[in-house]
Amino acid sequence: MIRACGVGVSYGAVRAVTDMSLRIAPGLTVLSGPSGAGKSTLLRVLSLVERPSAGEVYVRDRPTSRLSWRELRALRRKEIAVVFQNPADNLIGHLTVGENLRAAGATDLALLDRLGLGGSAAWRIGALSGGQQQRLAFGCALARGASVVVADEPTSQLDARSADLVLETLRSLPVPALVASHDPRLVELADLCVPLVAS
Protein backbone atom coordinates (compact mmCIF):
# COMPACT_ATOMS: atom_id res chain seq x y z
CA MET A 1 0.00 0.00 0.00
CA ILE A 2 2.76 2.48 0.98
CA ARG A 3 6.40 1.76 0.31
CA ALA A 4 9.67 3.63 0.47
CA CYS A 5 12.34 2.79 -2.06
CA GLY A 6 15.95 3.86 -1.43
CA VAL A 7 14.79 6.80 0.68
CA GLY A 8 17.35 9.24 2.08
CA VAL A 9 16.74 12.37 4.13
CA SER A 10 19.45 14.97 4.74
CA TYR A 11 19.30 18.18 6.73
CA GLY A 12 22.40 20.02 5.55
CA ALA A 13 25.29 17.82 6.60
CA VAL A 14 23.09 15.63 8.84
CA ARG A 15 21.97 12.40 7.21
CA ALA A 16 18.86 11.50 9.16
CA VAL A 17 17.90 8.54 6.95
CA THR A 18 20.13 6.71 4.46
CA ASP A 19 18.95 4.43 1.66
CA MET A 20 15.91 2.91 3.40
CA SER A 21 13.50 0.61 1.63
CA LEU A 22 10.41 -0.43 3.50
CA ARG A 23 6.88 -1.55 2.82
CA ILE A 24 4.00 -0.98 5.25
CA ALA A 25 2.80 -4.57 5.33
CA PRO A 26 -0.53 -5.88 6.63
CA GLY A 27 -0.48 -6.09 10.42
CA LEU A 28 1.84 -4.13 12.67
CA THR A 29 5.23 -2.88 11.47
CA VAL A 30 7.47 -1.39 14.15
CA LEU A 31 10.40 0.91 13.43
CA SER A 32 12.84 0.54 16.30
CA GLY A 33 16.27 1.99 16.99
CA PRO A 34 18.10 4.43 19.24
CA SER A 35 17.32 8.10 19.60
CA GLY A 36 18.45 9.96 16.50
CA ALA A 37 18.31 6.88 14.26
CA GLY A 38 15.77 8.55 11.99
CA LYS A 39 12.51 6.89 13.05
CA SER A 40 10.41 10.06 13.23
CA THR A 41 11.95 11.35 10.01
CA LEU A 42 11.10 8.16 8.14
CA LEU A 43 7.56 8.23 9.52
CA ARG A 44 7.10 11.80 8.27
CA VAL A 45 8.31 10.77 4.83
CA LEU A 46 6.08 7.69 4.69
CA SER A 47 3.08 9.70 5.82
CA LEU A 48 3.76 12.27 3.06
CA VAL A 49 4.34 15.13 5.50
CA GLU A 50 7.91 15.59 4.30
CA ARG A 51 9.61 14.90 0.99
CA PRO A 52 12.72 12.71 0.98
CA SER A 53 16.01 14.12 -0.36
CA ALA A 54 16.53 10.90 -2.32
CA GLY A 55 14.50 7.87 -3.35
CA GLU A 56 10.79 7.48 -3.87
CA VAL A 57 7.66 6.86 -1.82
CA TYR A 58 4.90 4.91 -3.57
CA VAL A 59 1.25 4.93 -2.54
CA ARG A 60 -0.70 2.10 -4.17
CA ASP A 61 2.23 1.70 -6.58
CA ARG A 62 1.99 5.31 -7.65
CA PRO A 63 5.17 7.40 -7.21
CA THR A 64 4.61 10.55 -5.16
CA SER A 65 7.72 12.66 -5.84
CA ARG A 66 6.14 14.52 -8.75
CA LEU A 67 2.94 15.35 -6.91
CA SER A 68 2.39 18.93 -5.74
CA TRP A 69 2.09 19.66 -2.02
CA ARG A 70 -1.63 20.04 -2.54
CA GLU A 71 -1.92 16.63 -4.19
CA LEU A 72 0.23 15.10 -1.46
CA ARG A 73 -2.03 16.55 1.21
CA ALA A 74 -5.14 15.24 -0.51
CA LEU A 75 -3.59 11.77 -0.83
CA ARG A 76 -2.52 11.83 2.82
CA ARG A 77 -6.00 12.83 3.99
CA LYS A 78 -7.56 10.02 2.00
CA GLU A 79 -5.19 7.19 2.82
CA ILE A 80 -3.21 7.87 5.99
CA ALA A 81 -4.19 8.57 9.59
CA VAL A 82 -1.44 9.85 11.88
CA VAL A 83 -1.56 9.34 15.65
CA PHE A 84 0.75 11.69 17.55
CA GLN A 85 2.80 10.93 20.66
CA ASN A 86 0.85 13.28 22.93
CA PRO A 87 -2.68 11.83 23.35
CA ALA A 88 -4.33 15.26 23.68
CA ASP A 89 -2.94 16.36 20.29
CA ASN A 90 -5.05 13.70 18.59
CA LEU A 91 -8.44 14.73 19.94
CA ILE A 92 -10.70 17.76 20.09
CA GLY A 93 -10.60 18.68 23.76
CA HIS A 94 -13.90 20.53 24.02
CA LEU A 95 -15.94 17.72 22.43
CA THR A 96 -17.11 14.51 24.07
CA VAL A 97 -15.78 11.04 23.23
CA GLY A 98 -18.75 10.34 20.95
CA GLU A 99 -18.50 13.73 19.27
CA ASN A 100 -14.81 13.15 18.56
CA LEU A 101 -15.61 9.84 16.86
CA ARG A 102 -18.44 11.43 14.86
CA ALA A 103 -16.22 14.35 13.87
CA ALA A 104 -13.76 11.79 12.52
CA GLY A 105 -16.53 10.26 10.40
CA ALA A 106 -17.98 7.45 12.54
CA THR A 107 -21.64 6.83 11.76
CA ASP A 108 -22.25 4.77 14.88
CA LEU A 109 -20.39 4.39 18.14
CA ALA A 110 -20.08 0.60 18.20
CA LEU A 111 -16.34 1.12 17.81
CA LEU A 112 -16.23 2.31 21.44
CA ASP A 113 -16.85 -1.21 22.74
CA ARG A 114 -14.03 -2.57 20.60
CA LEU A 115 -11.73 0.07 22.07
CA GLY A 116 -12.72 -0.89 25.63
CA LEU A 117 -14.42 2.49 25.97
CA GLY A 118 -18.04 1.31 26.01
CA GLY A 119 -20.32 3.67 27.95
CA SER A 120 -18.01 6.66 27.64
CA ALA A 121 -19.69 8.37 24.66
CA ALA A 122 -20.87 11.36 26.70
CA TRP A 123 -17.61 11.84 28.60
CA ARG A 124 -15.39 14.84 28.12
CA ILE A 125 -11.92 14.07 26.76
CA GLY A 126 -10.37 15.38 29.99
CA ALA A 127 -12.15 12.61 31.92
CA LEU A 128 -10.20 9.92 30.04
CA SER A 129 -6.79 8.65 31.09
CA GLY A 130 -3.89 9.13 28.68
CA GLY A 131 -4.18 5.51 27.58
CA GLN A 132 -7.91 5.82 26.97
CA GLN A 133 -7.33 8.99 24.98
CA GLN A 134 -4.74 7.22 22.87
CA ARG A 135 -7.12 4.31 22.22
CA LEU A 136 -9.77 6.78 21.17
CA ALA A 137 -7.20 8.43 18.89
CA PHE A 138 -6.71 5.09 17.11
CA GLY A 139 -10.50 4.75 16.95
CA CYS A 140 -10.75 8.18 15.29
CA ALA A 141 -8.01 7.13 12.86
CA LEU A 142 -10.16 4.12 11.87
CA ALA A 143 -13.32 6.22 11.69
CA ARG A 144 -11.57 8.47 9.19
CA GLY A 145 -11.42 5.46 6.87
CA ALA A 146 -7.67 5.59 6.44
CA SER A 147 -6.00 2.65 4.69
CA VAL A 148 -2.93 2.92 6.93
CA VAL A 149 -2.33 4.18 10.48
CA VAL A 150 1.04 5.74 11.31
CA ALA A 151 2.04 6.49 14.91
CA ASP A 152 5.20 7.94 16.45
CA GLU A 153 5.93 6.61 19.95
CA PRO A 154 2.24 6.20 20.83
CA THR A 155 2.98 4.67 24.24
CA SER A 156 5.91 6.81 25.36
CA GLN A 157 3.85 9.25 27.42
CA LEU A 158 1.80 6.56 29.16
CA ASP A 159 2.26 4.56 32.34
CA ALA A 160 2.76 0.81 31.92
CA ARG A 161 -0.89 -0.12 32.41
CA SER A 162 -2.21 2.51 30.03
CA ALA A 163 0.43 1.47 27.51
CA ASP A 164 -0.81 -2.14 27.78
CA LEU A 165 -4.29 -1.07 26.75
CA VAL A 166 -2.92 0.81 23.75
CA LEU A 167 -0.88 -2.27 22.76
CA GLU A 168 -4.09 -4.31 22.75
CA THR A 169 -5.71 -1.78 20.44
CA LEU A 170 -2.69 -1.79 18.15
CA ARG A 171 -2.73 -5.56 17.95
CA SER A 172 -6.33 -5.60 16.80
CA LEU A 173 -6.34 -2.75 14.26
CA PRO A 174 -8.06 -3.88 11.04
CA VAL A 175 -5.71 -1.84 8.81
CA PRO A 176 -1.91 -1.94 8.44
CA ALA A 177 -0.09 0.13 11.04
CA LEU A 178 3.42 1.57 11.11
CA VAL A 179 4.68 2.56 14.54
CA ALA A 180 7.99 4.01 15.69
CA SER A 181 8.87 2.96 19.21
CA HIS A 182 11.58 2.15 21.73
CA ASP A 183 9.05 0.11 23.71
CA PRO A 184 10.33 -3.51 23.79
CA ARG A 185 6.80 -4.82 24.27
CA LEU A 186 5.72 -3.14 21.07
CA VAL A 187 8.69 -4.60 19.23
CA GLU A 188 7.66 -8.02 20.52
CA LEU A 189 4.13 -7.52 19.25
CA ALA A 190 5.22 -6.53 15.76
CA ASP A 191 4.49 -8.68 12.72
CA LEU A 192 7.52 -7.02 11.16
CA CYS A 193 10.25 -5.13 13.01
CA VAL A 194 12.54 -2.79 11.09
CA PRO A 195 15.56 -1.79 13.17
CA LEU A 196 17.21 1.52 12.25
CA VAL A 197 20.77 2.23 13.23
CA ALA A 198 22.10 5.71 13.97
CA SER A 199 24.25 6.92 11.07
Ligand SMILES: Nc1ncnc2c1ncn2[C@@H]1O[C@H](COP(=O)(O)OP(=O)(O)OP(=O)(O)O)[C@@H](O)[C@H]1O
Ligand atom coordinates in the same frame (compact mmCIF):
# COMPACT_ATOMS: atom_id res chain seq x y z
N1 LIG B 1 14.03 19.24 10.88
C1 LIG B 1 15.28 18.83 11.16
N2 LIG B 1 16.35 19.63 10.94
C2 LIG B 1 17.60 19.20 11.21
N3 LIG B 1 17.91 17.99 11.69
C3 LIG B 1 16.89 17.16 11.94
C4 LIG B 1 15.53 17.53 11.70
N4 LIG B 1 14.72 16.47 12.03
C5 LIG B 1 15.56 15.51 12.46
N5 LIG B 1 16.86 15.91 12.41
C6 LIG B 1 18.04 15.09 12.76
O1 LIG B 1 17.89 13.84 12.12
C7 LIG B 1 18.31 12.78 12.95
C8 LIG B 1 17.17 11.78 13.11
O2 LIG B 1 16.13 12.37 13.89
P1 LIG B 1 14.76 11.66 14.21
O3 LIG B 1 13.95 12.62 15.00
O4 LIG B 1 14.17 11.12 12.97
O5 LIG B 1 15.24 10.44 15.14
P2 LIG B 1 14.39 9.42 16.03
O6 LIG B 1 14.89 8.05 15.71
O7 LIG B 1 12.94 9.67 15.84
O8 LIG B 1 14.84 9.79 17.51
P3 LIG B 1 13.98 9.73 18.89
O9 LIG B 1 13.97 8.29 19.30
O10 LIG B 1 14.77 10.57 19.83
O11 LIG B 1 12.61 10.28 18.63
C9 LIG B 1 18.78 13.41 14.24
O12 LIG B 1 20.20 13.58 14.14
C10 LIG B 1 18.08 14.74 14.25
O13 LIG B 1 18.82 15.70 14.96
Ligand SMILES: [Mg+2]
Ligand atom coordinates in the same frame (compact mmCIF):
# COMPACT_ATOMS: atom_id res chain seq x y z
MG1 LIG C 1 11.42 10.28 17.13
